[in-house]
Amino acid sequence: MTNFCPAPHDDPLAAARHEVAESLRQRRPNFSLPQPFYNDARVFAVDMQEIFEKEWLFAGMTCEIPAKGNYMTLDVGDNPVILVRGNDGAVHGFHNVCRHRGSRLCLHEKGKVAKLVCPYHQWTYELDGRLLFAGSDMGENFDLAAYGLKPIQVKSAGGYIFISLSDAPPAIDDFLATLEHYLEPYDMANVKVAVESSIVEQANWKLVIENNRECYHCNGAHPELLNALQEFDDTDDPRATPAYKALVANKQADWEVQRVPWQLKRFGKQNRLTRTPLREGTVSMTLDGKAACQKLMGRLESPDMGSLRILHLPNSWNHFMGDHAVVFRVMPLGPQQSVVTTKWLVHKDAVEGVDYDPEQMRKVWDATNNQDRRLAEENQRGINSKAYEPGPYSGTYEFGVIDFIDWYSERLQENLKENAPPLQMVQG
Incomplete structure (x- = not known):
């Protein structure tokens, strides 16, 4: 009888890699992941080596x-x-x-x-x-x-710095060219960080991203954010209302006149850019919906630019408005710990205390980040229970989460395949 098994090698994670690959191969589509993907130290080590040390x-x-x-x-x-x-x-x-x-x-x-x-x-x-x-x-x-x-x-x-620890990282130039084009109106060579914060969440990094990729929870969790933010961000959203679609059409006409890109652009499931209106009567993600900075970004002539939303998996989401921008970075610290860093950007010539008040500027997202931290941490605590089993995602409300988990699963399997040890024949 001839069997196949991995050749002897020094990789201490060999068994974990095999288990992860097999679990992903068998996973149920449109369901959350098995428990070890959210709390196991060996799976976390595989995530770090095959996602965070290889992707951009x-x-x-x-x-x-x-x-x-x-x-x-x-x-x-x-x-x-x-x-x-x-x-x-x-x-x-x-x-x-x-x-x-x-x-x-x-x-x-x-x-x-x-x-x-x-x-x-x-x-x-x-x-x-x-x-x-x-x-x-x-x-x-x-x-x-x-x-x-x-x-x-x-x-x-577009003012962003991307890094990869891989000697041969995946292609990213098409996304970067589009990012440069979409951020041209903001003159990113002339912005500065007005204020920043970092919070540690006692949750696996994937739970942090999953929480961000849906607004199913927004009505019950984010009153400050929903003063300005629409729950959906493009007219393809199955929940988009006729009123929202009409507002989008009006705003897109305004943005076209100002030569400001707005079209939805996707680069697989990893990268996404789209400009969407904020709630009617608001121009910025502030408690009162008014501009947080009196000096607008770049060549923009109006604060009413909606939000340019930019997604980059595995670790960033972003909002660019007319008066300021908010950028987010997620970095894993451990199997059940992540750090979320938020930076608020303004025109480099904007004067603190004159053009903007950093405490007022950050209030909405400080509140939202803290609310999301609690949600992710409670999600983690429940997943750690012996009662947890993968649950179904809503195709209507959680399509962004489905896309993220699909991207993660596909990239992890592909990277594991590239890193797989050779097979040798064993007689027995």
């Missing part, structure tokens, strides 16, 4: 590192990363790991440096990653050129 991730905004030597850091699981503006004006990305003995180089979330200097033994790197100094004790034959920082993939478009 939203990392931050180019306006956060505007000049030579400005840097920002973030952690992709156990992988600390640096993004730095180089002497050439380009954004460079590196593993935040010294090539001497592995210490982190940059210890703060943001800063400005002339060179990248390791705080442990002062090995010094150029902003393009080249090792410049390692001290005289390494010997006269030591080759500086062999110990530059290890780079990561970086692409920028």
